[in-house]
Amino acid sequence: MSLFKNIFSKDKPAPRKITQVNDLITGDIIQLTDSFALPEILREQQFEVSAVNSYEFEHQTETEWVLTGNSDHQLFLSLDIDDVVYLKFAIKIEHNDVETLFDLDQFSLLFEEPGNATLDRIADNDNTSQWSDQQYHQRIFAQIGYFHRKDHRSESLSPFEGKEAGEQLERYQLLNQDEDKGIEAEVWTDGDTDIFLTLYRPTTDIIDMYPGS
Numbered sequence: 001m002s003l004f005k006n007i008f009s010k011d012k013p014a015p016r017k018i019t020q021v022n023d024l025i026t027g028d029i030i031q032l033t034d035s036f037a038l039p040e041i042l043r044e045q046q047f048e049v050s051a052v053n054s055y056e057f058e059h060q061t062e063t064e065w066v067l068t069g070n071s072d073h074q075l076f077l078s079l080d081i082d083d084v085v086y087l088k089f090a091i092k093i094e095h096n097d098v099e100t101l102f103d104l105d106q107f108s109l110l111f112e113e114p115g116n117a118t119l120d121r122i123a124d125n126d127n128t129s130q131w132s133d134q135q136y137h138q139r140i141f142a143q144i145g146y147f148h149r150k151d152h153r154s155e156s157l158s159p160f161e162g163k164e165a166g167e168q169l170e171r172y173q174l175l176n177q178d179e180d181k182g183i184e185a186e187v188w189t190d191g192d193t194d195i196f197l198t199l200y201r202p203t204t205d206i207i208d209m210y211p212g213s
Helices: 002-009 095-101 104-111
Strands: 029-032 046-056 061-068 075-081 085-093 118-120 135-148 167-175 181-188 193-202 206-210
Touching (some): 095 104, 104 135, 104 167
Antiparallel strands (some): 046 135, 061 075, 085 193, 118 135, 167 181, 181 193
């Protein structure tokens, strides 16, 4: 009997391990540090990856993990990959948040050529506290990309227009002086505009990752 047990046990797959952020898939769980450098809605919180999306640009494709936790805010995670890899957290904000943070006439300049707008913060509110900084300078102007509700690591992204094509958008980005906080705007073909505050943090802020049940 023990011989049969040994034979069949070899067919059982080994438990899946997550060793880096890029291993995360839908259903996985992340645990964040208790550092006070994190906003309260992130600090010492646990999140489930509820979806994985892809942003396709001319020279790169970015993975976006949608995070679900105790907060009602829309939270997203991606990786900023350069000489050093950083976590990039993003929170979607509403028009009234933008109106509190900035002069709207000044804010509108980020959508105008030549794309070198400077934004000065007026005030924070409860939603934006610890996500914003005093001043930002524009880095990206009208970058064309495609948004896919697919995980490009495991699913093919269609290069053709039509049903399987991604949704086209223009991306605008500003960063603060330390390049650890930013603002991003996504303008869709129907004119809708989504605004995000972004926060760049070391990968060690994720202190645990494990597969979902």
